[in-house]
Amino acid sequence: MAGPGCPMRAICLTLLFAALGGGAAHLLAFPSDWLIGAMALVTLSSVSGVRTRVPPHSLEAVQLVLGVSVGLRFSTELPSGMSLLVSLSGLMLCLATQLPLVQGLLRRLGWSRQEAMLAASPGALSVMAALASELDNPLRVVLSQTVRVMLLISGVTLVLWLGWIEQLPMPTAQVLGHGLSLLLLGLSWGLGRGLRRLRLPVSPLLGGVIGGALFAAVQPQDAVLAGWLLPASMVLLGALLGCRIRPVPLRALLGLLVIGAVICISSALISLLWAALVGWYLEMSVFQVWLAYAPGGLEAMIYLALVTGEEPSWVIFHHIVRIVLLSMGGAWLMQYYQARESAAAGREP
DSSP, rough: OOOTOOOHHHHHHHHHHHHHHHHHHHHOOOOOOHHHHHHHHHHHHHHOOOOOOOOTTTTHHHHHHHHHHHHHHHHHHOOOHHHHHHHHHHHHHHHHHHHHHHHHHHHHHHHHHHOOOOOHHOOOHHHHHHHHSSSSEEEEHHHHHHHHHHHHHHHHHHHHHHHHHHHOOOOOSSOOOOHHHHHHHHHHHHHHHHHHTTHHHHHHHHHHHHHHHHHHHHHOOOOOTTTTTHOOOOOOHHHHHHHHHHOOOOOHHHHHHHHHHHHHHHHHHHHHHHHHHHHHHHHHHHHHHHHHHSSSOOHHHHHHEEEETTHHHHHHHHHHHHHHHHHHHHHHHHHHHHHHHHHHHHHOO
16 A cells, blocks of 8 residues: 555655646746746645655656657758857857856855855756765755756746747647657657767757657648647646755755855846847847856756747757756866865875
8 A cells, every 4th residue: 555655656746736736827827837837836845845756757758848849840940150159159158157156156155166066057957966966965056956947937937927028829730649749759759769878968858859850851731749748748847846845944945045046146147148249249039049048947948939939949959068068067077176185185194
């Protein structure tokens, strides 16, 4: 008989909370409804001490659905190579501004070099959480990173709700049937598994993009996945984010919320500054460039690009470049700091 600690019970309860929260936000016509509602209710449950958990491979499932959705809208009319080079240069300058500023702030607050480096990373949350597992107390890194993504999503939702950015209806030229949608997802999953063998980051997402683009190439009409799949993936993503919050003493939780807010706001404003400069120079939508430069939340930024009519493949490309750079740099710096600490400990009498 399933007891209170049964993983399946926790998973079912979490998914129920996520669906209820997303459904309520949808009925209230909130922007990013399924995502923000699921995230809010699961977070409240986690903070209240309810054991929350999502099914294994949930993030991969979310990335797969988003990847196929993007692939089905894939366009070959991308900016020129020079425009892409300028935009990537802007991304590098953005990172070079964000990382030292946030890392220096956290060091002043008494965080160790490793904690400050991992928490300051504007993206690659899962990678930074994995690297933080090597620390004695990874909680501060994981929670501050999670709060950053949550506040980022909430802030963009507020902007959409205020009407500063127009939210467009999803294209419905041809809605694929449930069977065909699941078949396409299955084939794309197989592509993603192949890409994982090459050790490519976010391989389910890339497999989905390739699978969707190949289907779109042989399909004369524009197509979208069955209508329930994208909302379901956002409910799952909201639950995944909400599960990362765990009950901690109120004072410590408030402190981490403040730190997460400072990291999020400072990183987002720096991203906006560089996005405005690059967007002005390239005569592109500043919001599209900002989605590409936004400090993390890859899956949410792709979703926002889809619902606001921006080019999601542009957003994906920049986020993947940043994930690769941050992952490689983070792993190298962790090894470097650990080697320094070992050397210093060896010199002690």
